[in-house]
Every structure is written in structure tokens, then in C-alpha cells.
Amino acid sequence: MIMYHEIAEISLRVNGENRRLWVRAADTLLAVLRNHMGLTGGKAACENGDCGACTVLLEDRPVKACLILAVEVEGMDILTIEGLKQTEIQRAFLENGGFQCGYCTPGFILNAYALLKAHPEADDETDKEWLQSNICRCTGYEGIKRSLKAARKMMAEGSE
């Protein structure tokens, strides 16, 4: 049985690196990523699980970091936007107007990255189901959908 008091030393594996940190047991993963590790790509927006701006990948699945405790995910693989480099989805967002103000972009990119990995040939229904987890207040949804399709095409061409 694992027990942490109000303040605990934990080990997190973020973007392939292990870090030992002192955190409050009540600290969310989002707070630890931003305030303890300086990884500010994930945004603290609604902090209520509604907007998806804080999305990170936990063991390859998208999750909302504002609704997870850091102590819960000790030893698990966490990927933030800072750990994503030179991927098709990032290039596709740049080339297809996938963002406007950019605030929601890290969350959308990570969610789309996980989607492409889990379902490289997903249909429109699956794309919609996954992307509904994120909100873009600039309403740039068409550009985001276009970017997802473009990334899927790049990946398909790359694997041929």
C-alpha cells in the first residue's frame, strides 16, 4: 500500500525524463507540470475538465491534467506538448491554419496526435468523437479538422 502525507516526494516520468519532486498530495498534475516543472504548454483555463486546454497524454491516452492528481500518475509515461517534436500533426497545424490565438492548440495537437496513433485510419465519426473533448474559443474548428486530415495524409504517404 502506498501512502502520501500532505506533502510528498514523488517521481514523475515526463517527456521521457524522470524527475523527483516535492508536491502536495492535493496538487493536480497540471499544477505540477506548470508550477514545478516549468512546462506551461498545457493551459490552466477552465480547470474543470470542460475545455481540454490542459490535455496531456498519459500512457498514450489523452487526459485532462486539471482533473488528475500528480501523486496518482507516479511511474506512468506522461507526454506534454513540449515533448512532441517534428511530428506530422504539428506540421499540419502550421501549414493548414490549425490555430488562431493558439491558446487551445497544445491540447488539440496532443489529442489529435493520440488519435492518429490509436486510429491511423479513423472515420469522420471517430475524429469528431475525439476532438469534441477540446474547445476552441476562436471557433477555428475547420482549420483543425483540415490539419488532422492533412496529418493523416502525410502519415499515410510516409508509410508507403
Next chain:
Amino acid sequence: MISFNFKYIRPSTVEEAVSSYIQLSRVYKRVLYYSGGTEILSFARNHAIEADVIIDIKAIPECRRLQHHQNRIIYGAALTLNEIIEENTLPLLTSVFKGIADHTLRNRITLGGNICSKLIYREAVLPLMLTEAEIRIAGENGVRREKFNSIFDKSLRIEKGELLVDVSIDKSFEGAGFCSIRKVNRGEVDYPILHLEMLKRKGLKAAFSGVLNFPFRSDAIDAVLNDNVDIDEMIEKIMHLIPGKIKQDQWATWHYRQMLLKKAIRSAYTHLEVR
């Protein structure tokens, strides 16, 4: 940010979880079982829930299993909704769970967490009501098995410190016809202003969420559904059997909800009768 502190415990067996709860409850006032955490953390941020200790049940193998055992399928309370959806063991469960929250949140929301939710919707209970599900509950005196419908009345009626371990459903429900009608105020991801699940197996059965301040089913309503009366008469009879006052809130007036409810019953009934 959660502005108060708590201790965090992650037991690896059901017995450890229950004994920790009992022992810590003698010292601390507010001890909570914790599964997906989405509701607890969102409530904690607003001080709608406070805790001194939380007991995370996700490392307990019994709470994490999805297993076929004889003629039943067992779903651990700490399985996420997406884990159950991806296995697609029962189409009714898959259909209902896909309507709850959004895809990313369903990677954290668990079956047990939704059943024990403080929110009024608790949509995960609808298929359990219709499939004569059984649940296992662990407490100070060991683990006991109960019929879900005998222990769920507006909410799950378990004692303080008891833990929902798993849910099991007879495999024969796999082929049962069903109809899901879920209405939200706007968009697709939202709490329902009406959610009707109707199942056809040895007659029709219905379960509802979003209509009252709790999810419900009723033997009397099921009897009317199977009464072979004129459909308009049947719907009027059902309206008189709704066990409470239809909700009115900022998302829908009670008139609107009632109208949706009548239409939903008609559509589901027609759909399943034709089948």
C-alpha cells in the same frame, strides 16, 4: 487549485482499502474512496467536497478486471468508461457510456465513480437497471453480492465505508434489442435534459435519467409498456407513473422535458415494436 490538503492512500487489495477507511475514519472526519477523480477534483476546487484522506482504488486488481465468468461478464468498479467501450462486451453498455461526458474525460471517469456520483444524472446506472445487474460490495464484514435494483433507489444505498467492487451482467443481454434517446440542450457533449433507455427482452423495460433529480426505472411503467394498449393511452398512463415532479432548470422547462419524454417514449416504443 485545490486549496486544502489531504492524505493520499493507494491500497492494493479490497481488504486494505476497507480497513484503511475504517481505521482512518476513527481519526479523520472526511475519508473518501477515489477512483477516476474527475468529479471529486472538480468539486474539491470549489469546496463542494472536502476530504482529509482519499483512498485511490485504481491499484486494486479486483476493481480493475473485465472478465467473463461462466455466464456473466464482470466489470470492475475502477474500469474507465473507455476501457469498457473499447471491449464492447455488451452493445447496450457501449451505447450508453459513449454518451457520457467527452472522449478524453472517459479515459478517467470510471464505472464505479459514475454510479456513485453526487450529480443527479448517473447515466451508467441505466443499463444496470435494465439488465438485472448484480454488484459486489465490500465492507467491514466481508464482501456481499446484491441485485442492483434492490440496492439502488435514487442513489446507491450502501453503508459508510462500504466499497463498490464490481458489477456483473448476464451475457444473454448481448443480443437484446435496445433504443437509446439522449437529448441535450445544445451541442452533443453535455448533461442530458432527457435520457431514455428502452430494452426489449421478454417484453419492454425502460430507464430514465435527466427527467427527475435522480435516475429511475419502475415496475409499474414497465407493466404499462407491455400492456398492449393504444400508444397514446400508454404514454398518458406512463406520465402519471413518473415517480416525482419533472425537473425544471435553466436548460429546459418541465413542459419541454415532458414533451421530449412523450416523444422519446413513442419513438423508442415504435422502434422496438417494429423490430
